[in-house]
């Protein structure tokens with residue numbers, strides 16, 4: 005049965021999508037079957053993996069709102085072996101349309117059950133909020149990977165994230181745990197990077213990955229070509245670090 009990992013931080017622009025795409029592609033490189041579920045109405049994971057929004061017939065919105073089977077929404081991406089459940093701007097209305105009568109916190113979990121046996125890893129790219137879509141992801145997943153940007157106030161807002169995790173543990177998902185904390189956009193040339201690294205490790209201790217994702221221009225260019233870093237520039241530092249992260253994730257699962 006596949007392991008379901010949600011990538012979440014309600015802060016915007018910290019590297020959730022970049023990590024979803026490139027961890028996903030790197031896990032595939034290491035022989036894993038991976039499904040990425042885009043739950044962000046911006047659909048950046050979808051377009052970043054080369055899926056043209058105009059060609060999408062069914063998406064995560066239809067799974068959550070229209071009872072469409074998740075299997076009917078899965079499409080291949082530009083990285084061979086990496087599948088995606090796409091998202092479009094239509095998803096932006098979903099949080100209002102999910103009503104209490106619909107068992108609204110558990111809809112994603114129920115949908116994912118249908119495909120858990122088809123994949124080794126299912127990654128969920130969360131939106132930058134702690135709303136119902138993120139609650140659905142936390143209810144559906146085994147663990148949460150938290151990307152933290154190496155910048156001032158890196159830890160700000162994380163107590164709300166941890167509170168939300170506790171609430172979901174209490175009400176919907178007792179087994180929910182933190183998969184790991186990932187430092188992103190690290191700039192080794194500044195003292196700030198080192199300070200944030202120390203601060204985050206003091207707070208999250210062993211939960212912080214050894215692998216640190218540096219700022220790398222190739223990582224920021226790849227999505228505009230609809231490619232993961234593995235396909236855009238396999239020799240780049242960005243590709244190397246995401247492969248190292250994938251190995252660390254696998255090792256944590258005894259693989």
Ligand SMILES: Nc1ncnc2c1ncn2[C@@H]1O[C@H](COP(=O)(O)OP(=O)(O)OP(=O)(O)O)[C@@H](O)[C@H]1O
Pocket residue numbers: 015016017018019020021022023044046048130131132188189190217218219220221223224225227
């Ligand atoms: N390691 C990196 N080096 C350089 N640029 C990066 C890196 N990681 C992310 N970026 C860039 O930073 C921006 C924000 O990254 P990303 O979209 O992954 O964050 P996010 O947390 O998913 O954002 P949102 O909260 O809007 O969903 C993007 O333009 C991305 O290309």
